[in-house]
Amino acid sequence: MVEFNLQQLGLEAGGGALIGGIIGFAAKKVAKLVAIIVGLELALFKFLETRGILEVNWTAIGGAAQNATQGGGAAAGQPPSWIVSLLSALPVSAGFATGFFVGFKKG
Template sequence: MSVELNAAQLGLDVGTGGVVGAVTGFAAKKLTKLVAVLVGVQLALFKYLESQQLLVVDWDRLTAGLLDVGDVAASGAPPSWVTSLLSTASVSGGFAAGFLVGFKAG
């Protein structure tokens, strides 16, 4: 199996993946913060309404879904996504690095 490397195309792939990853990481962090604030406000609202006896919240049932973890089956063969990931390693690597930079900067 012979593989030809075109340095210009490889650089373009890594650079493009890095820029897209940085923008995606930045947006993901901002969206994550917004969702965390909304969930916190919702839980605080639930607690307030419960203290005013306007709402009854079954807290045990609410948290039970978060603690339930399913079984994961292990197999000896690598999954098909590994092959796909390896075939797009230059773009994926650039994207991953850019995503981390953007997420950290956000």
């Protein structure tokens, strides 16, 4: 018969939630910073273009952005085998995922 130690299970889930929350919070902060940098860069490009200093091919920039989003969607369709093995540690994974989403929302 398999015995479950509820204290150990709680520690694993709680530790995963804590780590996930910290990483989720940091991920949102980094994402905001990257968005600000990209926005400022595009504004600078537009400013320099209106002054005649720079010529920007906006179609190419839009195409690159669309290719990046399509590539990300295709990669998300099939999880790598290491993710499947990682999910076998269910208490830590469940706690981490929950903590990540809470931390990301609070960030």
